[in-house]
Amino acid sequence: MVDGMGGLGALGRLVTLTPEFEPPEPPEPWDPAPLPSGTALVTAALRDQGRALARLGRTAGWALRAPRAAAAEARRAVQTVRALNAGLVGPDDPLGLTRPTGPRRRRVAGTVALDDLRAVRAAFGGTVNDVLVAVAVGGVRRVLVGRGGPPPDATLAVSCPVSTRAVDDTGPGNRATGLAIRVPLGPADPVARLAEVVAATGAAKQAETARLLQRLVELGDVAPPALLRRLARRLRQAGSQLVVSNLVGPPVPVWLVGARVRALVPFAPLPGAGGIVMVALSYDGVVGIGVTVDPDTVPDPDAFVAGMYAELADLVRAAGESPR
Secondary structure, eight states: OBOHHHHHHHHHTTEESSSOOOOOOOOOOOOOOOOOOHHHHHHHHHHHHHHHHHHHHHHHHHHHHOHHHHHHHHHHHHHHHHHHHHHSBOTTOTTSOOSBOOSOOEEEEEEEEHHHHHHHHHHHOSOHHHHHHHHHHHHHHHHHHHTTOOOTTOEEEEEEEEEOOOTTOOOSBOOEEEEEEEEESOOOOHHHHHHHHHHHHHHHHHTTHHHHHHHHHHHTTTSOHHHHHHHHHHHHHOBOSEEEEEEEOOSSOOEETTEEOOOOOOOOOOOSBOSEEEEEEEETTEEEEEEEEOTTTOSOHHHHHHHHHHHHHHHHHHHHHSOO
């Protein structure tokens, strides 16, 4: 219904930068519009379909005017689909993290210092998001070590949502795609794991995966229903073992109806087949972390969060020892 940036846009309309607060005027009585008729619904659907076909027509026109560029774009799109498929885990998931999601949920909250994440980034490269992904992967690995260790060649399928919004777009709706990467679980060294994450996300960004996935989503507006059903079945049967989303929140304190907000901790829903969803949101120098799991698939989310803290502590220690 709404992505992270849209949610932050809604939050921005609720909070103030000072404690002063004046209650708004009572709203005018709401008079809802009548339900649309069947004819109106069909007309609206045809109008939406026409807009989708118009977008497709513009793309086709560009392809005719620039066939070489269009062929290169098509090759990149095929590579994107293959990369997405490679980043998903099928029903034979050896780690048991992508069983179909059940009805129960367990949520665990935590916080880390933004300066710690920035110190690791400054020492070893990448982005704050890369550090968060590496910390989360390390948390999963430490849980598996506690169970006897991951398989020798095990990798973790990680999905990182990427916003496709314009800079000034904070309206409602969901305009996000994702990068699907795989990270080896074998290395015990957190710094080596971070390097693997930086390389994988860098390659995905270089391939313009997010933009091409957004194009595929747009083509879904006019794709045959049979094709969409096949794709939906594939996505239900496979998924990422770990989803990591990072949002940039207010860098200064904010107030809600005159009370200072002490912390912001975000949570996100689980996909149809997925193990762990971790969302991070920075606020006033602190990063709130919300972890959501299906307890029938991941019975020990507290151990995962504890593993994340230990992974970050090792990275911060290594950053302090690393020559800048």
